[in-house]
Amino acid sequence: MSERGKTVRYPKLEHFSEPNIITTTADFIFSWARSHSVFPFTYGLACCAIEMLSSGFARYDIARYGMEVFRPTPRQCDLMIVAGTVNEKMAPVLRRLYDQMSEPKWVISMGACATSGGPFYDGYNVVNGVDKIVPVDVYIPGCPPRPEALFQGLLELQGKIQEYRFVPEKPAAPETAAPAGEA
């Protein structure tokens, strides 16, 4: 397992000697393409959404990471950034929208509310963490997190996407045969 914090973890280009021919691995090319064309789902629920929008504007410019194409429909997205407080009435809607996203898909829990309920932990209508409804890949702390923190989370997610292997490794041969009668 590679260490966190480095964005480039996939194997390098194998061969680039012939003109217009690049030899590489399937894992490399798929994970490279996937991790640099993340389509986030516009899921702003509270004040974290303001920071999420701010990260899309010129000052912070999420387009530097190739993730600027926010889509308002789950069918065109593969990353759900849950930015804000999830309440009990919103929870089934969130789960349904997550189910409508096509695989492969990832979820970022942005801010204290989406991660644990945050300041509304004891609220009568607040879900204490979006991870009780959908699986979360990256948690971003903060209340709300600054756009830089969101980018840190997105880069962490990039690394996570790049760790994914499409081609299964060859299974290792069993070292010893199981003793007879003890299966």
Add this chain to the structure above:
Amino acid sequence: MSMDAISELLAERFAGDLTDVRIQEPDTVVARAAREKLKDLAARLKADPDAGYETLNWIAGVDRETGFESIYHVYSWKTNTYLELHVGLPREAPEVDTVTGVWPAADWHERESWDMVGIVYAGHPDLRRILLKDDFVGHPLRKDYVDLAENHPHV
């Protein structure tokens, strides 16, 4: 019309219906009303040629522990002032007539007041929960509400 004049007009013209009429803020008159008279009173307040409270701004449900209060905040375009109408309700049966027939804007406000505090607005066309989920148990802004596990299915 000055605030004193409005306050006197309300106290005289609606004598017996409006009680405790007083000026609370530079543009707001506060008064109390009995819940039995509310529906009729609301129509008269709206139709009054001088005061004319045509617009409902909001309805608040308040838990006073000894009872509930349904508070109507209405506005007059004729005098450019507000009226805050407090209607006291008993704790065991907090029920009051709806004013949706007078001010249609009352629809969602009464739903919210029922949702949060549990005041029943008799005659409301569609008294459902509006902010909380449909199967929520209890009314969370009541002082004696305790958080229930069944309201938190995602644990």
